[in-house]
Amino acid sequence: xxxxxxxxxxxxxxxxxxxxxxxxxxxxxxxxxxxxxxxxxxxxxxxxxxxxxxxxxxxxxxxxxxxxxxxxxxxxxxxxxxxxxxxxxxxxxxxxxxxxxxxxxxxxxxxxxxxxxxxxxxxxxxxxxxxxxxxxxxxxxxxxxxxxxxxxxxxxxxxxxxxxxxxxxxxxxxxxxxxxxxxxxxxxxxxxxxxxxxxxxxxxxxxxxxxxxxxxxxxxxxxxxxxxxxxxxxxxxxxxxxxxxxxxxxxxxxxxxxxxxxxxxxxxxxxxxxxxxxxxxxxxxxxxxxxxxxxxxxxxxxxxxxxxxxxxxxxxxxxxxxxxxxxxxxxxxxxxxxxxxxxxxxxxxxxxxxxxxxxxxxxxxxxxxxxxxxxxxxxxxxxxxxxxxxxxxxxxxxxxxxxxxxxxxxxxxxxxxxxxxxxxxxxxxxxxxxxxxxxxxxxxxxxxxxxxxxxxxxxxxxxxxxxxxxxxxxxxxxxxxxxxxxxxxxxxxxxxxxxxxxxxxxxxxxxxxxxxxxxxxxxxxxxxxxxxxxxxxxxxxxxxxxxxxxxxxxxxxxxxxxxx
Numbered sequence: 001x002x003x004x005x006x007x008x009x010x011x012x013x014x015x016x017x018x019x020x021x022x023x024x025x026x027x028x029x030x031x032x033x034x035x036x037x038x039x040x041x042x043x044x045x046x047x048x049x050x051x052x053x054x055x056x057x058x059x060x061x062x063x064x065x066x067x068x069x070x071x072x073x074x075x076x077x078x079x080x081x082x083x084x085x086x087x088x089x090x091x092x093x094x095x096x097x098x099x100x101x102x103x104x105x106x107x108x109x110x111x112x113x114x115x116x117x118x119x120x121x122x123x124x125x126x127x128x129x130x131x132x133x134x135x136x137x138x139x140x141x142x143x144x145x146x147x148x149x150x151x152x153x154x155x156x157x158x159x160x161x162x163x164x165x166x167x168x169x170x171x172x173x174x175x176x177x178x179x180x181x182x183x184x185x186x187x188x189x190x191x192x193x194x195x196x197x198x199x200x201x202x203x204x205x206x207x208x209x210x211x212x213x214x215x216x217x218x219x220x221x222x223x224x225x226x227x228x229x230x231x232x233x234x235x236x237x238x239x240x241x242x243x244x245x246x247x248x249x250x251x252x253x254x255x256x257x258x259x260x261x262x263x264x265x266x267x268x269x270x271x272x273x274x275x276x277x278x279x280x281x282x283x284x285x286x287x288x289x290x291x292x293x294x295x296x297x298x299x300x301x302x303x304x305x306x307x308x309x310x311x312x313x314x315x316x317x318x319x320x321x322x323x324x325x326x327x328x329x330x331x332x333x334x335x336x337x338x339x340x341x342x343x344x345x346x347x348x349x350x351x352x353x354x355x356x357x358x359x360x361x362x363x364x365x366x367x368x369x370x371x372x373x374x375x376x377x378x379x380x381x382x383x384x385x386x387x388x389x390x391x392x393x394x395x396x397x398x399x400x401x402x403x404x405x406x407x408x409x410x411x412x413x414x415x416x417x418x419x420x421x422x423x424x425x426x427x428x429x430x431x432x433x434x435x436x437x438x439x440x441x442x443x444x445x446x447x448x449x450x451x452x453x454x455x456x457x458x459x460x461x462x463x464x465x466x467x468x469x470x471x472x473x474x475x476x477x478x479x480x481x482x483x484x485x486x487x488x489x490x491x492x493x494x495x496x497x498x499x500x501x502x503x504x505x506x507x508x509x510x511x512x513x514x515x516x517x518x519x520x521x522x523x524x525x526x527x528x529x530x531x532x533x534x535x536x537x538x539x540x541x542x543x544x545x546x547x548x549x550x551x552x553x554x555x556x557x558x559x560x561x562x563x564x
Contacts, residue, residue, distance in 0.1 A: 038137065045141070046124055049148055053120075056153045057113050058538050059528060062516065063548075065157055066109050066538075073098035074107060083337030084330045091338060093199030093321050094160045110537025112158035119166050120152055126173045127478055133176060133445060134485040139496065143481030146499045149506035150412075150473035155515050160201040161459050161471035167197040168207050168456050168475060172448060175211065179218055179444045184309040191313020198314075199321045202338055203459050209252065209276070210455040211310065214448040216245055216283045219303050220292035221440045238296030241303075242287040249280045256280075260461055265352045270359070271413075272461045275420040275454035282424045282447070350462040354410050361411035362418060364391070365498060372494020388497040392504055399509045405522040408505055413469055416457045416476045423450035423483035446482040453479035466518040 068089060075086055076099035082088025088095060098112050105111035127147055131140035152162065171193035178186035190211060197204030223238075253276075260272040286292040325331045364387065372384035394404050427443055427450075457472040477499075484495040514523040528539035533552060540548075 042128070049124065049145075050121070053117070053148075053153055056156050056511070057117055058110055059156065060514075060525065061109070061157065061538050061540055061544075063544075065159065066112075069094075069098060069112055069158055070107075070109055070535075073102050073112065077102055077107070081324060081328070081330070083333045084325065084328070087341070088337050090160050090201045091199050091204075091321070092334075093196065093317070094163065094201065096321070097163075097200075098158065108535050108537045113156055116156070116158040116162050117152075119163060123166050123169045124148070126169055127474075130173055130176055130445075130449075131478065131481055134442065134482050139481065139485070139492065142496060142499045142503070143477060146480075146503050146506075147474035147477040149503045149511075150470060150477055152470075153511050154470045154506075155467045159471075161203070161468070163200045164197050164204055164207070164459060165456065165471050165475065167193045167200070167204070168210075168452055171197070171207055171211065172452050172475075175214055175448050176445055179214075179448065180441060184306065187306055188309040188313040191310040192316060193313075194310075195314040195317035199317045202342060206455040206458050207452065208314070210279075210448075210451040213279050213283050213451045213455075214444070215303065215306055215310075216249075217286070217447050218444050219299065219306075220283075220286040221444060222302065223292050223294040223299050224286075225440070226294055226298075238294055238299050241296035241299045242292070244300070245287055246284055249284045253277055253280050260458070264350075264461070266356050267353045267358075268461070270356060270417055271353045271464070272458055275417050275457065278420055278424055279451050279454050282427065285428075351464050353413055353460065353464040358407075358410040359414050361407045362414050365411055365415070365418070368498055369494045372491070372497060384494045385497060388501050391501055395501070395505050395508060399505065400522045400524075402521050405509060409518065412473070412502065415480075416453065416472065419476055419480045419483060420450055420454045423447075423479060423486075426483055426486040442485070446486055449475070449479040449482040467515050 072082060072086070072088060072095040076082070076095050080086060082090075082092040082095045098115060101111045101115035102108075105114050124144070128140060128144050131143050134140075135143070151165075171190045174186045174190040174193065177183070178190065194204060194208045194211060197207050256273060256276045260268065260276075264272055322331065322334070325334060368384045368387055371380040371387070391408075395408065398404050399408075423446060427447060453472065453475040456475050459471045460468040480495070480499070484492050487495075509522055510518070512525055514525045517523040526541040526543075529542050529545055530536075531538050531540050531545050531548065533548065
């Protein structure tokens with residue numbers, strides 16, 4: 001025993017819960033075969049989650065959005081093309097897919113929700129598999145549950161941004177495989193996911209930027225590994241390749257400032273400008289401080305060789321979407337649909353996130369993270385646990401009160417950029433250990449999730465309506481899991497307690513709330529009844545059901561042709 005050091009004392013009874021939670025959260029990633037009973041338990045959990053989600057599938061609606069989606073799909077069924085025959089809201093691929101859903105499941109609103117649910121289904125095992133490469137089973141399960149709680153149950157309309165999110169998970173899962181084994185077929189798969197995302201909505205380009213950033217960082221790690229294993233450890237720095245990467249990153253930052261800084265207010269800078277710029281700065285830092293070394297030729301050839309399968313996968317769905325326009329000689333209309341019209345909306349639909357003053361709500365979050373992360377001090381973890389328990393009690397009892405609901409909601413909205421800051425900060429602090437292959441692979445994966453989460457969150461621009469948060473929140477939750485996985489075991493306690501808090505808050509008040517008033521106050525979702533119209537299949541408020549029955553009846557009385 002070390003001289004002058006007191007013998008270890010038995011934990012106080014009041015700390016047992018904290019220590020047990022801490023040890024569970026600090027579990028290690030999967031390194032052995034999963035026991036059969038664990039696999040069965042995971043399948044049972046997956047089934048329970050799916051059953052829970054299905055109960056929300058037909059719940060509520062916003063009639064203008066449902067009508068926009070459904071009419072576009074129906075017009076494609078009639079043989080029309082978006083942008084050529086009618087004003088398409090999105091790239092065009094979504095309308096084609098929804099027309100297929102009408103063909104398979106019937107021309108009903110619920111068919112579109114079945115379609116988005118089927119695309120969502122594979123994401124559950126995918127995000128669990130990604131999480132298990134980073135953390136233990138308990139931590140991964142908590143992270144997955146947080147991602148699900150912040151996702152589809154909140155708003156099940158088949159909006160394009162849901163497809164963008166789910167395709168981002170597909171793309172990230174393919175990136176994880178490529179980062180581990182280097183097989184270019186996974187880049188091809190990632191490219192297909194990005195191409196499909198762009199074909200749904202042009203914001204899929206944000207995902208493409210995240211892939212580029214990830215590949216830049218991955219190539220830097222491989223270059224450093226090549227130098228360390230080479231006979232001449234003093235290998236020269238490839239200034240030409242470094243300049244190429246740095247110029248590309250500078251152009252990326254300039255584009256971010258041009259698109260997002262101009263229309264945004266101060267809160268927009270925090271949500272939309274800060275994360276991508278930090279990602280670019282981190283990617284460029286290795287070229288500036290000498291961590292990325294090696295001759296320009298080999299590095300450039302390796303990076304450009306990755307662009308071939310990625311580009312092939314990217315172009316495949318986009319060319320498929322363009323084909324009918326090329327055949328009909330109407331390719332030019334896509335310039336209006338993809339560029340001119342979205343820029344017009346940008347000038348008229350800007351709505352910033354909550355004001356910067358609301359960032360004070362992150363103080364309790366940071367406090368719990370700090371107190372729960374002071375290694376070796378059980379008193380601090382008891383305080384952190386006490387704060388979370390107090391928060392849960394307030395949420396459980398009076399969570400609908402505006403004084404409780406709004407601060408928690410604001411802290412959730414502010415969480416995304418904070419995760420990017422914490423994730424890149426953790427990677428920066430641990431950069432000295434990145435030479436170990438296992439550590440380097442994990443760091444690449446953490447950066448990949450941070451990059452995808454940071455870029456996908458830009459879907460909230462320019463219209464930061466409450467439900468736009470949920471189109472990126474599940475990816476933010478997984479980036480948070482990746483960030484916490486880089487911390488030592490004791491430091492993960494506060495993060496685990498916070499995750500449980502936000503899961504409980506979502507289940508208690510967000511899932512039961514009326515999403516369109518969420519930015520202002522909590523409003524319980526109204527009692528729902530079947531709409532009762534042939535082409536619906538949804539449950540809506542009784543007043544809306546009566547209104548639309550009268551509306552349809554009056555339309556039928558006056559209709560004299562194919563159009564209203």
